[in-house]
Each structure stands twice: as C-alpha cells, then as structure tokens.
Amino acid sequence: MxxxxxxxxxxxxxxxxxxxxxxxxxxxxxxxxxxxxxxxxxxxxxxxxxxxxxxxxxxxxxxxxxxxxxxxxxxxxxxxxxxxxxxxxxxxxxxxxxxxxxxxxxxxxxxxxxxxxxxxxxxxxxxxxxxxxxxxxxxxxxxxxxxxxxxxxxxxxxxxxxxxxxxxxxxxxxxxxxxxxxxVAAPSYDDISSILFAVAKKERVALPPALAERIALESGRNLRRALLTLESLYAQNDSLAPDTQIPTPDWEVVVTSIADDLIKDHSAPALLKIRAKFYDLLAHCIPADLVLKTLVFKLLAKVDAELKPEVVYWAAFYEHRIHMGSKVIFHLEAFAAKFMRIYEIYLQAMMDN
Amino acid sequence: MQRNISSFFRPKDGSSQGQKGSSAAVSSSPPAARKAGTDQENKKPTSTTGSPKSAKSNKADDVKKPAPKPAKRLDSLFSDEEEDVKMKKPRSKKAKDDDDDYKDEPAPQAVTISSDDEDATASPKKKKPTAATRKRKQDDDQTARPTKKRAPAANTAAKKEDDLEVLADAPPAKKKFNPAEFAARRAAVNTGVCAELPEGAPNCLAGLAFVFTGILQTLPRDDGIALVKKYGGLVRTAPSRNTNYVVLGEEAGPKKLEVIKKLGIKTIDENELFELIKTRPANGGDTAEGIKAQKKAAEEEKKIIEMSKTIGIPEPAKAVKASSSGSTSSQASRQTSEQVNKPPRSLLWTDKYAPRSIKDICGNKGAVQKLQKWLEDWPANLKANFKRPGPDGSGVFRAVMISGPPGIGKTTAAHLVAELAGFDVIETNASDTRSKNVIAEALGTVLDNKSIAGYFGETKQDVDAAKRKIVLIMDEVDGTSAGDRGGAVQMSAFCKTTHVPLILICNDYSLQKMRTFDRTTFNIQFRRPDANAIRSRILSIAYREGLKIPAPVIDQLVQSTHADIRQIITLLSTFSLGETGRKEMSFEQGQRMAQDWQKHIVMKPFDIASKLLNGEMFGARSRATLNDKIELYFNDADMSPLMVQENYLRTRPAAGANKVQTLTQLDRAASSISDSDLVDRMIHGSQQQWSLMPLHGVLSTVRPASFVANGGSERFMFTSWLGNYSKGNKLSRYLQEIQSHARLRISGDAEEVRTQYLSSFFDNLYTPIATRANEGGVEDAIKFMDEYYLTKEDFDAVLELGVGPKNGEELWKKIPTATKTAFTRKYNTGSHPVPFIRASTVTDPRKVKKEVPDLEEAMDDVLGEEEEKKEEENEEEEEEDTDLSKDKYIKKPKASAKASSKATAKAPAKAPAKGKGKAKK
Known part of the structure; x- marks a missing residue:
C-alpha cells in the first residue's frame, strides 16, 4: 500500500x-x-x-x-x-x-x-x-x-x-x-521516462510513452514528483491515455490563480485579494521563494516578450529580499504591486500607440 | 526612548514642514518672517513657509504690483505641475528608472492636484478671481502688518456683499459636488502667506461669539480659533442668532451662507478680525457686549468666591457648618476636625480640595445618583433577597461596579456616597494582595461583620444603629497583577453571596478579565466631565490659592488632560510652586503648560493607522512634522507597521489620479514596506541595531502612508499578519510531525513533504473516505495511515495543510457525520504501528490507578520509597527498555534520577576533555 x-x-x-x-x-x-x-x-x-x-x-x-x-x-x-x-x-x-x-x-x-x-x-x-x-x-x-x-x-x-x-x-x-x-544532478527527462516505465511495468500499468514524457516534462526534472504524479494519475483514471490530464499540486493551482488575477485586474482591492492568497499559501507551509518562482514562470507565459526582462528582474530582486528579510509577505506583495504597475503602464502605452 | 529619539530628530523650525507640503510650499521655504523670542512663535508656523518677498514687501511694492499678480503666480505654479505630469508620462514607460530615486518624485499632494482631467485643473483657475478680490479687500491702514502683496484698497463692504452673493447663489446652482475638485480645494489652501497675528488688549473680545467658515486666505483656522479664544471670544461651530461675527473664508458651505444671510450676521475676513482685536478695548470696554460680558463675568466671579469658601478644608470656625451641610454623619465631622488641626501645607491640593459633599463632585450626576440609590436601597433589597429589580434594575445586584477613566472621582464618589448613607468603609486596592486564597480568607470573615467604629468615636454620641453597617470598596479591580491569580473570579463569586454591599471600582470595564463581573455586578459608568462642569470648581480652587487664571486656560487644560480633574489640580499646584510670586497664568503659559503636560496617551494600533492613513497628516495644511509622524510609529512600534501594511491598500485612491498614478503610489508604498523589512531584520536580527528604529518607522509606517494617505477610507482592519503567522507556525509544526512519522518510509524533508507528497497523501486519505466510504474506503485510508505511521492527528493535519482545491478542512465538513464517526471508530478499535515508542503512551495496566497524583507536594515523600521499589523491580526485568516500558508516573522520577546519575558520571569524564580542548586552542 x-x-x-x-x-x-x-x-x-x-x-x-x-x-x-x-x-x-x-x-x-x-x-x-x-x-x-x-x-x-x-x-x-x-x-x-x-x-x-x-x-x-x-x-x-x-x-x-x-x-x-x-x-x-x-x-x-x-x-x-x-x-x-x-x-x-x-x-x-x-x-x-x-x-x-x-x-x-x-x-x-x-x-x-x-x-x-x-x-x-x-x-x-x-x-x-x-x-x-x-x-x-x-x-x-x-x-x-x-x-x-x-x-x-x-x-x-x-x-x-x-x-x-x-x-x-x-x-x-x-x-x-x-x-x-x-x-547529484537532477535526472534528465529521458532518465525519468525510463524510470516511469520501469515502475509502471512492475506495477503492471500500461503507460503510453507520450504520457510518460509529459509527466517528466511537467515534473520539472523532479523524479519524486514524477512518480507521485504517475501514481495519482493511475489512481484517478481507469486507464492512462497519452492525453490524460496531469493534475497540478494544490498550491500550484492557487499560484496560477494569483497569476491570473495579476494579469486581469490592477487595483488596490485586487491586490488585497492577492495578498489573502499569498497569506493562504504561506500559512500552509509553502516556501515563499517557491511561490515567487512558480508565480514568475506562470506570469512569463502570459506577458509579452518585451516585458519579460523587467518582470524577471523584479522577481529576482524580491526573491533576494525574501531571503534577506523576515516577513516574506511584504516582499511578495511588493512584487505583486510592482508587476501591476509595470503591466498597467505597458498596457496603456500599447493603447496609446 | 521615545523622548530621546524625538528630541534627537526635532528639526529646525519649519524644515520638515515643506517635506509633505505641495511644491508651492517647498519652493518658498526659506524662513524669513520670523520674529524670534516672542511667545507667538509657535502660533504662526505658516509664516515660515512664506516667501522672503512677502516679508520684505513694503507699501510701494504693493502699489506697483497689479492685483491679479498673485493669481498669475498661482497659475504658473499649476501649469508647472501640469508639465510635471506631461514629463512623467513618457518617463513612466520606463518605470524602473523613475523608481530608483524618490527625490524627483512629486510629493503625494502633487498628484491630487495635477490630475489629467479637466475640472481638477480648472477649478483652481476658477477660483483665482475670488482670490484676487479677497486680496484687494484688505485695508490699507494695516500696513504695519507685513502681509503679502496687498492690492489697493477697495470698497470692502460692497465687495463683501458681492462675494456673499456669488458664494451663496453660485455654488448650489452651478457646481455639483466633485471629489476631485474637493481634493484640489483642500490642497490649494492658501497662498502660502501667513498673516502676522495681532496684539490686542486682554480679553478684548469678551462676550463676542464667532463662527469660522470657509478657507481663510492668510490664517489657518486652528490659529484663528486659538486667537479668538485667547482674547476671550467664544467660538461656535455653526452660525446662529447669538453669533456676532462670521469669519468668512473662500468657498464656505452654501448652507451656512444661507443661514448667515437669513440671520443677517455680520461677516468679516481675517484682516477685519485682526482689526477688531487691535481696536477693541480690554474686556470689551463699554460696548454692549462688553458690558454684558463684564456683568456676567462679575457674576461668575462672585459665585466662584462664594464657592471657594465652601470648598477645601473649612476654616475651624466653619467646620461645623460645613459638615452639617455637606454630610450628616458624625464621622465626617470627626474627620474634618482632625484634618483641620494638621498644618495645611502637608496636604496635597488634590486631598485638600477633594469633594466633601455629593454636589462637589464634578459631572456624572446621574451615575452618582444611581450609586446612591442602589446603596440606600441595599438593606431593603437584602430583605427581599434581591428579587426586586427596581426601576433601574439595580435591585437584583449585591455588588456594583464603577468604571471610568482615572481622575474623575470614582473613588471619591464611592466614599462620599457610603458616608452619606451611613456606612463604614473598608477599602482594599491594588496595594493589597488579592489572590484567590487571600480574598477567600479575608472577605469570608469580613462579609458577615458589623462595624464597631461607632463605639470608639470621639464624639460621645450614642452609637447609632445605622453605624453598624459597613460597605466594602474594592478599588482598582482591574489592576490585578500576576500575584492575584483567580482573584477576579473569586471576587465575582463573593458578589453573588455577600451580606455587605460591595462597591468595585475599575478603569476599563471592557477588559477580558472583567467579563466575570458581567452578571454579578451592576455596572455604573463614570464619564469624563466636560469643561463646564470642571471650570467653576477649578476657578474657585485657584481663587482660594490666590492664582489668577482666565477661563480659556482652564478649558485648555481640561482638553489636554482629557478632563482628568486630579491632574489639573496637580498641574495648578505645580504651577504655583514654580516661580515665587507667580500668581497669574497667561493664555500662552497655559497653552504651553497644557502642551508640556499633555497626558501622554499611548495610541491604540487602530488610532495610529487611521491617523496616518486618513490623509489629514499629509495634507497641504497639515502642520505635523516628520517627527510627529515618527512619534506615531513609536506609540506602538510593533503594531503600527503591521497596521499600515494591512490597511495601506484600503485607502481610497487619490482624487483625480488615473490608474497608473494610483498603482505607482501603491507600488511605492509596497516597496517601502519591503525596504522596512530589511531594516527590521537589522534591528531584531543578530545585529540588534536598535538605533535604526526611527528609520524603520519612516520606511514601514510614515512613507507608505504618505503615498496612499487619503481622506474617506474604507473601514480599517486589524492586521492579518499575526494570525497568519501563528497559523503558519502551527501548521509547520504539524508538517514536521507528519514528516518525522513518515520518515521511515519517505526520503524528503518537511518542505518536500508539503509540496510533493501532500497531494498523494490527500488522495490516499481523504479521497477513499469521501468517494467510497462503504466499499472499503475507510479501511484503505487506515491501511495507508499505518503504512506511513500516520496518526489520527496527522490525518487531520494533512487535511488542514491543503490549500485551494485541496482545502481539506472545508471538504471534510461536507462528509456525512456518519462516515466520519465510522472512520474514527474504526481507527480507534484497531491498533496502529508507531514509528517510535513514546514513553508516555505505554502504560502498565496494573499501575494505571496510581496515576492520579493530585497534590504534588504530598507525593514527594511517597515517591522516595516507591522509586526504590521500582528500581529493584527493574533490575530484575531487562534493563534495556526501562525508560520505554514504564508508565508516565514512574518514569518521571526515574528519568531525572537517571539523568542526574548520568550527569555526574559524565561530568568528570567531560571535564578533562573540555580542558584539553581549551588547552589545544
């Protein structure tokens, strides 16, 4: 068991x-x-x-x-x-x-x-x-x-x-x-897929190669996460198909929703809502730097290339502060405020043109 | 600490004023018109913001300059700011740059003014003509005063009429209320020019009532009010039939103007007010109001003199009279006659002039009456066994609780009432220990006693039957300290059974520990008396002591001490001792003393947050210095940053600001808070740089507030940081527990357990129970728990640790109770593996019974014997597991014994090793 x-x-x-x-x-x-x-x-x-x-x-x-x-x-x-x-x-x-x-x-x-x-x-x-x-x-x-x-x-x-x-x-x-x-370097995607196959074989689970690759990719070269994902996929679905949806961890769902909020609405009430979500994550023992890192990657997928360097710059800036300071929420919130500002300025400039 | 820092940071006059002022104020900051050494210096701070020109300007200058000049100057000023906005716009695209230096940022108010939309910038322009006319109106015979750029004299009266017409009719018709305009109006206060305050004959405005309305050109309203009060005038908030003058500024409220017009009250501007002060004779002279006022004053004085004869310790001749009028009890007369014999110097004023009769108590008449009635009815209520509530519901209570702020006569009232009703008083206060036991012992015997004080009275009266009543006054009930554990509860228990009346006194009835008295006592609240109630009494005391203090000064003292009568009397007493022969207190002296002695009230976090964030402090008219703002932070250096952080997003965006500007201010505030955390780390971290506290105050509290502060905020919330922090701590403890239990199976650390394993745990624990509880889901979950050595607590923790879609706490609530109980029962019936043996969980069934030691002291002796027994038994059993297989009760002494033996065994072994180590180094 x-x-x-x-x-x-x-x-x-x-x-x-x-x-x-x-x-x-x-x-x-x-x-x-x-x-x-x-x-x-x-x-x-x-x-x-x-x-x-x-x-x-x-x-x-x-x-x-x-x-x-x-x-x-x-x-x-x-x-x-x-x-x-x-x-x-x-x-x-x-x-x-x-x-x-x-x-x-x-x-x-x-x-x-x-x-x-x-x-x-x-x-x-x-x-x-x-x-x-x-x-x-x-x-x-x-x-x-x-x-x-x-x-x-x-x-x-x-x-x-x-x-x-x-x-x-x-x-x-x-x-x-x-x-x-x-x-000990992280295993390569191929390493992970082959281990996934080996485990699937031992457990007598039919694992489509495409799905194994997707799991490996989704896991971010984290073997533990890949294996846990595979098992929960197996538990939740009767049979595994190449396009079976891969579940994201609970905290990542919240981070994704923060990223959506950040893109959608730029105002003080929106920031308050985001703060509540940050608090929720932090209180539930999700490390702040992980939150920030995940958030940035979610955001990068959504913003234009022109804006990316600045977003990454500020993310790095505030991640450093997370490690230097003690009240991490302040820095997460400052990053959110900063992103709202630069994104809004960017949007307005786009509209003016 | 606070004092030091503030004095250290106190800037040179006016330097910090420009800080948050609009750029207009900043540009003209060199302190020019400063007359050093006068008493008025504090009162005309805006003069320091006047431009050097204004000080030097002479009459010739004035004539040359055309009237609209100042308006033009204003215009250019505003257009400057428009440029600023234009400049900022392209710049803001590269937001990174403009962020790094905040020197070139416009002050927050600049944003309020320099909004893009039309009407915000238009409204100041619209105002300009009126500003000009107002200038023109100033009389030319006031040349002595170095006010700025005065226009040639015009027909004042006619102009005023015009103004009134315009102001009264135009605003309601043309203008709709526009928040943007309102903000602009607030910001564009006056021309940055301040008038020199005039000197007049003392009390020259006596009997005149003034109303201030609108924005005055050269005089901040607070200063104006202080000025009028200083010269004995009355200041009312709304115009009425009794108002003599309305000091009218720009853009007064249309309603007020209507009333003014209807009643035909004379309107003046500040210059005319100054004129009035300068020209009127002392005490109002022989004008109608003056005579009236003088008459009234004389009457009042007479009354005070009359009153002063009755207060304080009566002179021996009057002793009998006073006692017979004040109280009927022989006790009182005995006391007073005793006191008279003492030299009066040895008495504090507060004792000397303590109220001697009910009518002497200032304010709180209703509360005192209530108390009196309750005490008088007490014997009757006792007979009725406290079943009749009576009209005010006090009849069912054996005890009464008086609550109210210090210094307003709670204790005095209680004593007086008791005395009057013929009770003897037994008093305890915070100086007596009042723990549970002491109260139980002491009160238990007292409560059924009768007083014998009457038998030993000096007066050879018969012992009055009524004298054998006693009342117990428990003062300072909320002042219980650590030694008084359980005292409050015990006292409250006595309140239910007592056979003598109990009067409890406390300051703060809302405290948690006072909750226990809610049902057992009748609560009577004492409130701070208003100035009127105190004034005459203070005046008569002053008269008795030969001090001459004008009434406005008393009002001021009342205000600054928060109506603490005791403190006012102490203040006066100190004042009389200060300089020999000083018997008169001037308005300025009073003001200064009031300021110096201002009761230092530590503000509550909410007050700090709202004071900082509601915008007043950062308004253009605010005279709060940077130090004042830092001082706010120091009121509660731990909480105020958190409160600001919680609420800086809850202020309304600055009027007229567009989205980018609002976001920019939010971002600045947020990054300043982020900066402050780094400083906080330097203070509280390993460096312990406490001298950085003021910097932390600025970064964490003042600066963020300066960006977002604005009037009309949402309701402020208490900081959520603390709650989330402790929740985080709790959950991380749970997480560690889970990790340490599952450690034998898994390889990750706590963090990895949370981010990677938790989802799988959740799927294997919650999901089976939720989806297929009846098809073996419960068993599966339990099996999984056993596999990973998870306990029931860990199960709950897994649920609690989930967020978002796996918020287990919420989900768990939706599971039918039957399933939950089935799961719990199932889990409890089985036995479960634990990864390590907890010594405390293993018990020997035979010895369980002994595990109810109640009295630890008593057990000590027995323990010694038992321990030996156990030792012997243990030696027979296998040595190895002793500490694990013993029950809790046996284990404790064993462990300590073991530890001590270990320690002693170790000590010699360790000592040389240590010595060696040291020698090597």
Missing part, C-alpha cells in the same frame, strides 16, 4: 539507474576504507537521500536499513526544553537540525559531540567510524555551521558526516573545504 515512489526506491548503489559514474565513485569510496566527509547537493527529487542510504548500505551492510526514531530532549541556555527527533540505526544517525530553527547550534554541539566521543560499539561492524547524516544542511544557521567546523576535524576517527543540501551557496567555505562535494 506504500506509494510507488517509496516502494520502488532502490536500496543499493548498483540498483540505481542514472548517474552511473556517480554510483561507481560512491561505491569505490565506500570500499576504500578512507571514507571522507561528504557534502551531497542537488535539487529536490534528484535522489540524494536514496544515494546516501545506498552508500551507507555499501559501507555497513543491511544493518543500516533497520532504523528507528528516537525523541531526544535538549535544554537551551534559556532553559527551554526542545524535543528533537533522531533517526538512527546502530551504525548511523540522521538528524535535521534546522527543525530546531535558531537552536540548531545546540543540537550540533551537544548531539554530535556525544556521538563523536564514543566509539563504535559493534565490534563486528565493517567500519570503525559512525556516520551522521545532516539533512537540510543549507538551512543551518551560521552559528551551527561554525560549531560544525572543528568537530569535523577533531573527531574524524570516530565520526564521518554526510551533509545534505540543495545548494552549496549557504554553506560556509570552511565546511565546503573540509568535505568532498558530491553533486
């Missing part, structure tokens, strides 16, 4: 279908006995985590697949108690310090040191070191990253780190220099 994306996830390095050279590199690293700290980065849905789990299996054997979740309690300097989930097998441990927001430094300092100061208990283990996987490393605060630097060197006999990130730009240089950078 698992979703296909989870059911058919490859468990070992040799089962991975695309980026073969990366897979061989990882397996040789695992075999070398001198496994370095890794910084694995790549876009969402490219298979970073899958590769790491497979690499861990290569390192330690099937034991790493027996995982459990512990709930740990940490006390901040201001005496607040924080609950923190740790996913671990006997060989490795997986943490997401950014769950703790600004307190991630405590996790890094306390938890990592605790792990690093003890040696591998299982004498029959293949490796002498333990591995800690840090998810969302690019959203670690500066403090936490600084706390990580020295720990990485000092405890390297006992501890190897695998950092997972979407891009390296938020990772401070000292950490980048201490790790082996592994880029």
């Amino acid at each position: 698992s979703l296909w994306v989870d059911k058919h996830r490859p468990k070992s390095l040799d089962a991975l279908s695309y980026h073969p050279e990366l897979s061989t590199r990882l397996s040789s690293l695992a075999a070398s006995g001198d496994f370095p700290h890794l910084l694995v980065y790549g876009p969402s849905g490219a298979g970073k985590k899958t590769r790491i789990v497979a690499t861990l299996k290569e390192l330690y054997g099937p034991g790493v697949n027996k995982i459990k979740i512990d709930s740990r309690v940490f006390v901040t300097p201001s005496n607040r108690k924080l609950e923190f989930n740790v996913v671990s097998s006997i060989y490795h441990m997986e943490i997401t310090p950014s769950d703790m927001g600004n307190n991630d430094r405590i996790i890094i300092q306390e938890l990592l040191k605790e792990v690093a100061q003890t040696q591998q208990v299982d004498l029959s283990a293949k490796q002498r070191f333990k591995v800690v996987v840090i998810n969302e490393a690019d959203s670690l605060t500066r403090d936490a990253q600084a706390a990580l630097r020295r720990t990485m060197e000092k405890y390297s006999p006992n501890l190897r780190l695998i950092l997972l990130a979407n891009s390296t730009s938020n990772i401070i240089a000292p950490i980048r220099s201490r790790t082996l950078l592994v880029r």
